[in-house]
Amino acid sequence: MNELTINLKPKSEIPLYEQIYDYIKKDIQEGKMICGQKLPSTRALSVHLDVSRSTVELAYEQLLSEGYIEVIPCKGFYAAQIDNLYQLESIAEEEGGSEQAVLSRYRYDFTPNGVDLKSFPYNVWRKLSKDILSDDKTELFRLGNPKGEYELRSAVVSYLHQARGVSCTPAQVIIGAGSDYMLLLLNTLIGNRHKIAFENPSYRHAYRIFRQLGYDTYTVNMDRSGMMIEPLNELDADMAYVMPSHQYPLGVVMPIKRRLELLAWAKAREGRFIIEDDYDSEFRYKGKPIPALQGYDSGEKVIYLGTFSKSIAPAIRVSYMVLPRPLLELLDSSEARISSSVSKVDQMILTKFLQEGYYERHLNKTRALYKSRHDTLINCLKPLLKKCEISGEHAGVHLLLTFHDGRSEQELIDSALDHDIKVYGLSEYCVEPEARYGVTILLGYANMKEEKLKEAAAILAQIW
Numbered sequence: 001m002n003e004l005t006i007n008l009k010p011k012s013e014i015p016l017y018e019q020i021y022d023y024i025k026k027d028i029q030e031g032k033m034i035c036g037q038k039l040p041s042t043r044a045l046s047v048h049l050d051v052s053r054s055t056v057e058l059a060y061e062q063l064l065s066e067g068y069i070e071v072i073p074c075k076g077f078y079a080a081q082i083d084n085l086y087q088l089e090s091i092a093e094e095e096g097g098s099e100q101a102v103l104s105r106y107r108y109d110f111t112p113n114g115v116d117l118k119s120f121p122y123n124v125w126r127k128l129s130k131d132i133l134s135d136d137k138t139e140l141f142r143l144g145n146p147k148g149e150y151e152l153r154s155a156v157v158s159y160l161h162q163a164r165g166v167s168c169t170p171a172q173v174i175i176g177a178g179s180d181y182m183l184l185l186l187n188t189l190i191g192n193r194h195k196i197a198f199e200n201p202s203y204r205h206a207y208r209i210f211r212q213l214g215y216d217t218y219t220v221n222m223d224r225s226g227m228m229i230e231p232l233n234e235l236d237a238d239m240a241y242v243m244p245s246h247q248y249p250l251g252v253v254m255p256i257k258r259r260l261e262l263l264a265w266a267k268a269r270e271g272r273f274i275i276e277d278d279y280d281s282e283f284r285y286k287g288k289p290i291p292a293l294q295g296y297d298s299g300e301k302v303i304y305l306g307t308f309s310k311s312i313a314p315a316i317r318v319s320y321m322v323l324p325r326p327l328l329e330l331l332d333s334s335e336a337r338i339s340s341s342v343s344k345v346d347q348m349i350l351t352k353f354l355q356e357g358y359y360e361r362h363l364n365k366t367r368a369l370y371k372s373r374h375d376t377l378i379n380c381l382k383p384l385l386k387k388c389e390i391s392g393e394h395a396g397v398h399l400l401l402t403f404h405d406g407r408s409e410q411e412l413i414d415s416a417l418d419h420d421i422k423v424y425g426l427s428e429y430c431v432e433p434e435a436r437y438g439v440t441i442l443l444g445y446a447n448m449k450e451e452k453l454k455e456a457a458a459i460l461a462q463i464w
Contacts, residue, residue: 004020004023004024004039004040004045004048004049006019006020006023006049008020008049008051016051016055017055017056017058017059017062018059018062018288020045020049020051020055020056020059021059021062021063024039024059024063024068024069025063025066025068028068028069028079028080028082029082033079034079035079035080035081035082036078036079036081037078037079038076038077038078039060039069039076039077039078039079041076041077042056042057042060058287060077061286061287062287062288064077065253065255065286065287065290066253066255066256066290066291067080067082067225067254067255067256067257067258067259068080068082068255068256080255080256080257081257082256082257082260106417106420106421106422107420107421108420108421108422108448108452108455108456108459109421109422109447109448110398110421110422110423110424110442110443110444110445110448110456111422111424111444111447112249112397112398112424112442112443112444113444114397114444114446114447114448115310115313115314115397115446115447116366116369116370116446116447117313117447119362119365119366119369120312120313121358121362124353124358124362125349125353128349128352128353128358129345129349131352132345132348132349132352133345139344140344140345140348141344141345142344143339143340144340144344144347145340146338146339146340147171147173147174147175147331147340148173148174148175148176148320148340148342148347149175149340149344149347149348149351150170151347151348151351151355152175152347152348152350152351152354153170153173153175153320154170155350155351155354155355156170156173156175156320156354157169157170157173158354159354159359160292160304160306160322163282163289164278164281164289164291164292164294164295164306165291165292165294165295166292166294166295166304166322167294167295168294168304168322171328172322172323172324172325172328173320173321173322174320174321174322174323174331175318175319175320175340175342175347176318176319176320176321176340176341176342177317177318177319177341177342178307178309178317178318178319179206179277179305179307179309179319180205180209181319181341182305182319182320182321183206183209183210184209184213185321185338186275186303186321187213188338189323189327189330189331190273190327190330192213192214192215194215194216194238194239195215195216195217195218195235195236195237195238195239196210196215196216196217196218196237196238196239196240196241196275197217197218197219197220197227197232197235197237197239197240197241198217198218198219198220198240198241198431199219199220199222199226199227199241199242199243199247200219200220200221200222200430200431200432201222201249201250201426201429201430201431201437202219202241202243202248202429202431203241203243203248203277203279203429204428204429204431206241206277207241207431210241218235218237219431219432220232220235220240221436222247222250222252224252225252225254225255225257225258226242226244226247226252226253226254226255226258226262227240227242227254227258227262229258229261229262229265232262232265233265238269238271238272238273239272239273239274239275240262240265240266240273240274240275241275241277242254242262242274242275242276242277242293243276243277243278243279244258244259244262244276244290244292244293245278245279245281245289245290245291245292245293246279246280246281246283246284246290246395246396247279248277248279248280248396248429249392249398249400249426249429249442250391250392250400250437251391251392251393251395251396251398251400253290253395254293256296259293259296260296262274262293263293263296263297263299263301263302266299266301266302267299267301272301273301273302273303273324273327274293274297274301274302274303275302275303275305276292276293276294276302276303276304276305277305278292278304278305278306279310280310280311280395280396280397281306282310282311282363282367283311283366283367283370283395283396283397284367284394284395285367285370285371285374285394285395286394286395292304294322297324300324300325300326301324302324303321303322303323303324303327304321304322305319305320305321306319306320306321306322307319307320308350311359311362311363311366312353312359312362316346316350317342318342318346318347318350370397370445370446372450373445373446373448373449373450373453374393374394374397374399374445376445376450376453376454377399377443377445377453377457378390378393378399380453380454380457380458380461381399381401381457381460381461383461384401384460384461384464387403387404387405387464388401388402388403388404388405388464389401389402389404397444397445397446398442398443398444398445398446399442399443399445400426400440400441400442400443401440401441401443402437402438402439402440403438403439403440403441403464404438404439407439408439409425409426409427409439409440409441410425412425412439412441412464413425413441415463415464416460416463416464418463419459419463421456421459421460423441423442423443423460424441424442424443424444425440425441425442426440426441426442
């Protein structure tokens with residue numbers, strides 16, 4: 001049994017569980033720990049390292065979430081198979097899915113697209129706005145850089161590197177007013193002759209945009225690891241639209257093995273690309289956020305999409321796209337034909353919000369708020385566990401309830417509506433019907449206070 005001689009640093013700013021996680025992850029990536037090699041039990045490793053068992057369990061849970069290790073019931077933990085799939089190479093450093101929530105007409109609305117606007121940092125935003133406009137800065141009202149202001153792009157690069165593991169330079173980042181704009185801009189760069197594969201179920205809005213733009217579109221079913229590679233290989237697609245860190249709406253986290261398989265698919269043929277929609281990746285309540293797929297890409301195959309609409313407020317309407325270098329050359333050759341769609345004033349306010357640490361503090365506050373609601377809802381739904389299974393927990397802002405008692409999705413939705421409760425069926429997100437997911441209901445909790453969550457969940461537990 002590998003004793004894992006890890007030199008922990010108790011006084012380090014890096015938590016002990018993260019030090020253990022980093023050590024094992026690196027050993028697996030570098031081949032020092034081979035596929036199938038047994039890891040120490042959590043109890044044995046905690047005694048060996050003189051740390052609490054919960055510390056080791058947290059490290060193992062993070063490794064399990066990312067697919068670096070596997071658990072075999074009654075036997076233990078083992079290193080997963082990730083070698084011979086795709087070369088993990090470091091990229092040399094260079095110098096340099098959400099919809100707006102609407103007011104609901106229902107007493108209780110479990111919309112999975114909601115955000116808590118009452119947690120918006122109004123005072124901070126007001127202060128930054130005043131500071132930006134306090135001086136006579138005529139430059140603020142001139143037409144800005146087509147890609148977005150350099151200061152904001154630099155701040156986004158710093159955030160993405162630290163929080164999401166994304167490797168890029170400011171030159172690769174484009175700022176735009178919402179995800180729709182990003183997709184339309186991408187279309188102007190690559191044209192609509194591409195054939196694109198979507199996860200099923202998926203973010204239907206993005207699917208519809210590509211369909212309306214004239215793309216040939218396909219759907220690929222998912223398993224517990226995300227988009228299935230074998231059916232993807234059978235298609236004539238040269239692009240894949242995925243949400244690997246927290247798939248919407250299923251909440252699936254794509255493990256490292258599947259990520260490397262997907263990158264290998266893209267690398268196998270010239271002109272293939274992966275669109276990574278990093279939907280609500282900021283909200284993870286167990287362990288640390290799952291790194292972005294883009295950080296593993298050494299072949300310049302990933303187009304990375306992100307937004308501040310979900311983490312700050314829908315009306316902010318600031319999204320960003322990180323282009324791989326081959327597509328960046330296309331943008332640079334056509335730059336005169338695009339212009340920034342976000343005002344310089346708003347860009348500078350957001351820049352200060354990021355640079356001065358307000359965004360990180362806001363995320364921490366919002367994450368704690370959503371975790372509390374997440375825990376409350378799960379606890380209130382326990383009486384339903386005899387009738388359904390809960391999935392998609394520990395991340396995002398919604399849960400999934402899958403029923404196996406013979407009732408249809410519509411029957412469950414209608415019974416909730418009879419009690420003035422709006423819930424959402426998984427079928428809304430399926431481009432093509434797929435029976436393998438069963439009868440599943442989505443319950444969002446971001447825009448409901450805990451008191452209302454308890455009331456609504458108690459009613460659902462009674463009627464369902």
